[in-house]
Every structure is written in C-alpha cells, then in structure tokens.
Amino acid sequence: MTTNRVRKGVIRGRMAASGESYVVAARRMAVPRGAKAPDARTAAALRTRYWEPAESFDVPCPCGGTCAPGERCERCHATCRHAARVPGSRVDVEVWRDRYDCTGCANTYSFEVTLPDRPWGVVRTVPQRGGREPIVRVEVFEGVDHPDPPR
Template identity: 40%
Template structure:
C-alpha cells in the first residue's frame, strides 16, 4: 500500500531528476560549435554548423537554449553566425526533457492551469517562476 507521503516523495525525486535533465539541456559547457564536430547541446540536426552566406567559412553556432511558451517540452534554440551577421531562433521539442510542470491551482474565479518553471531554468516569459496562461 502506497501512502500519500510515499507518493509525494517519489514525485519529488522525479521532479528533481527532471530539473537536472532540463538544466543540462539548457546549459552548454562550451557554446562554440566547430564545423564537423558535435554541438555541446548533443544535437546534430537542424541549423547546427550550417554555412552562413555572409562570409566564406561562416557557420551558424548554437549559442543558447531557453524554455519557451506553455508547452513544457518546447525549447527555443538560438543560432548566431560565427561572423556576427545574423541570428536565428528555432523551436525544439524535447519530450523527455520538460522544463517545468503544469499544475491546476485554485483562484478567485475557480481552478485554472498554470505552468511552474523548474528552479534555475531560463524562460522567455518567466515571471517569478510561474508562467501564466493567456486568458481565453
């Protein structure tokens, strides 16, 4: 028989592990991606190492990953030209690496869903650790 305390403790372990995965996905040890070498983020498709038209030898370098929107598995990656001429962003889904959890909370107008961002995660719309959904 599982008690409420045991369930809560197991959930805390899962959230701690998820937070560690999200922090690892977000932070790069070395943001300089070299052509032909794997990106520090662990990905290799998309714009990683793609040539830029501005200068011979210019490539797109993966410089940042932040949490994005209200879907807790979507991240926004930023790629910058190695010569500084342009910057691109792309949305990436990492189903096994959520950056937060959706929670139902009570409020003056009844229960509603909000997203709680894990500690240490950078979110484009972050407001005190909670991303509020847009009113419908």
C-alpha cells in the same frame, strides 16, 4: 568525477547566459541546506538550458545533440553554430528556442524546437472549490532561467 564536471559545465553555461561571475553562478546553483536535491527532470532541464557552444564542428553540440545542424550564413557563407537554448513558450513546457550564431559574422537566427523528453517545467492542475474550473499552472523548474516566465 563526472558529476563535478557536469556541475562545472552547468555553472559555466550559466555564466555565459547571465553574465554572472563563476562564484555568483556557483552560489546560485548551490542547493540550499535542507532543500531537496534537484530531481532528474530538473537536472535534465538545467543541462538543456546551460552549456557552452562547441569550440568546433568536429565535436557534437554540447546541447546534447538535440539540435539541427547550423545553416550556412546568407551574408558571409560561414556555417552557423548552435549557441543557446532557452524556454520558448509560456504554456508549452516542451518548447525551447534555439539560437544560432554565425561563426564568420554577427548574423544570428533562432527558431523553436519541441523536446518532449526535456521539458523546462511542469504543468500542474490545481483543483478549485465550489465546482469551479481547475486552474492550470505552469511552473518553471528551479534554476532554469525563463526569458518570459509564466505567471
């Protein structure tokens, strides 16, 4: 049951990211009756957003192996680990922000990455009447939590 395992992983990642209980996170993940199942791009964005950091450096990073290796901590010289990924821009749907946590102390750092294959949303151009300039609207995929969402 790969699908179920992926779903559980997404739910656990959501719990870790939001502090919700499993039940709450699972309910929020549930697709409302009559709603469309998430499309492939939304599912990919959810997998990119919600995952748990790897237990050890021997396994590939659960983010999908799209991150840079963690740097060595300047303070304690332990290796930093990819810990979270959130949308990192309000206009560029391919930009994510990766956070790295030191495995030896409380040190943390983050930087932006561009993932063209894994956008967190979609850019729509809405035509306007009367020859006015079309409005460009950025929409976050359903269920993807954006720390500073576009309006």
